[in-house]
Amino acid sequence: MPSIEIKRGEIRFQRATGPAAAAFTSAMLGLLALTIVNLGTEISQPFRDAVFGIGKLWIPGAQGIGPYSGKETIMLVVWLGSWAGLHIVLRKKDVDLVRWGIVFLLGLGLATTFIWPPTIDLILR
Amino acid sequence: MTTTRRREERGSSELRSLDASSKAASDVESGASLIFVVGVLAFIGAVVTLLTAPAQVMQGENAHAVTSALHGLVAGLFMIASTISLYQAYRLYEGKIAAVGEVQIATAVTAALSALTIIFGNWIYAALRTSGPPRGYYASMSPVVQKIFFEFKEHMALFTLPLAVVAAYIAYYYGRELLDNPRLRILLGVIVALVFFYFFVAFGLGAAITKLKPPA
Numbered sequence: 001m002p003s004i005e006i007k008r009g010e011i012r013f014q015r016a017t018g019p020a021a022a023a024f025t026s027a028m029l030g031l032l033a034l035t036i037v038n039l040g041t042e043i044s045q046p047f048r049d050a051v052f053g054i055g056k057l058w059i060p061g062a063q064g065i066g067p068y069s070g071k072e073t074i075m076l077v078v079w080l081g082s083w084a085g086l087h088i089v090l091r092k093k094d095v096d097l098v099r100w101g102i103v104f105l106l107g108l109g110l111a112t113t114f115i116w117p118p119t120i121d122l123i124l125r
Numbered sequence: 126m127t128t129t130r131r132r133e134e135r136g137s138s139e140l141r142s143l144d145a146s147s148k149a150a151s152d153v154e155s156g157a158s159l160i161f162v163v164g165v166l167a168f169i170g171a172v173v174t175l176l177t178a179p180a181q182v183m184q185g186e187n188a189h190a191v192t193s194a195l196h197g198l199v200a201g202l203f204m205i206a207s208t209i210s211l212y213q214a215y216r217l218y219e220g221k222i223a224a225v226g227e228v229q230i231a232t233a234v235t236a237a238l239s240a241l242t243i244i245f246g247n248w249i250y251a252a253l254r255t256s257g258p259p260r261g262y263y264a265s266m267s268p269v270v271q272k273i274f275f276e277f278k279e280h281m282a283l284f285t286l287p288l289a290v291v292a293a294y295i296a297y298y299y300g301r302e303l304l305d306n307p308r309l310r311i312l313l314g315v316i317v318a319l320v321f322f323y324f325f326v327a328f329g330l331g332a333a334i335t336k337l338k339p340p341a
Contacts, residue, residue, distance in 0.1 A: 014302055014305070014306075015298070015299060015302060017306075017308075017309060019298060020295050020298070020299070020309060020312070023291045023294050023295060024291050024295075024312070024316060026287075026291075027287035027288055027290075027291045030287050031283075031284055031287060034280065034283060038280065059247070061247070061248065061251050063251075064250070064251025065247055065250050065251055068247075068250065068279060069247075071280075071283075072243075072247075072283060075283060075287075079287050097308040097309060097312055098308065101308075101312050101315070105315075108319065111284075112284070115277070115280050115281075116277065117272040117273055117276065117277055
């Protein structure tokens with residue numbers, strides 16, 4: 001819960017840490033989604049075509065960009081959608097930033113590792 | 126409590142609130158001065174570029190040269206903004222930052238430049254997906270190199286956007302409370318450092334692409 005700290009002659013309102021956790025966790029989820037979709041497009045041609053179709057729905061010039069347009073779209077949707085949801089859930093809560101931060105960094109590490117082409121080649125083999 | 130003591134306490138609390146409001150005003154002033162400095166630097170860069178760039182080369186066959194130049198220009202500005210943010214991230218980590226306004230402005234500018242770089246990158250990517258130099262040249266040399274210099278680079282660039290926006294959000298949402306919350310302060314510093322890392326990877330690979338020359 002947000003707390004109110006009263007010092008002599010001064011009232012300070014400290015916001016809950018939940019919104020911060022919601023923000024960076026949603027960024028991690030968006031980037032993990034990007035990684036998973038990228039892997040999917042490498043593995044399956046029908047999935048690749050479906051992702052390309054998603055990008056063509058709204059990005060101008062998506063025809064020239066290819067499935068990358070769909071990957072961007074899915075990343076944006078997962079990131080912003082999860083941010084909205086997590087913010088609603090966590091906006092008045094104080095969370096342990098150390099634990100959430102560790103999960104965030106691990107998630108980011110996984111996303112970076114599995115989007116690195118040699119890792120993808122290893123999986124495909 | 127005596128009347129005199131009440132008056133003293135009221136006076137000291139008024140002084141503290143004046144102190145707090147003058148600190149807030151100086152935060153806004155330092156943020157405004159940072160915007161002014163960045164604006165002047167950008168103006169100087171634009172004038173030098175316009176006066177010295179070989180504009181005649183941008184016409185004719187290579188219709189994507191202007192888009193490519195814009196992508197490079199915005200990426201260059203992103204480099205400046207992310208470097209400033211990185212320094213502020215270090216100061217945040219050490220607990221030495223006093224003007225939160227500067228952090229707010231730098232993270233906001235970094236987030237905006239990340240978005241613009243990606244938009245212009247999308248624009249130029251359509252041209253790069255065709256055959257011919259430089260992509261065709263790399264693909265003919267080594268598909269593995271093409272995968273890393275093009276495909277890995279474009280994904281790394283996407284990593285900067287959510288992280289930069291989140292950093293700006295935290296800086297603005299918590300404001301001066303960052304100074305009192307070490308964990309949040311350090312976390313913000315880490316996120317800004319990550320933005321710099323992913324930008325650096327994408328920028329380095331992108332700069333390497335510009336050095337490609339098709340075979341004679």
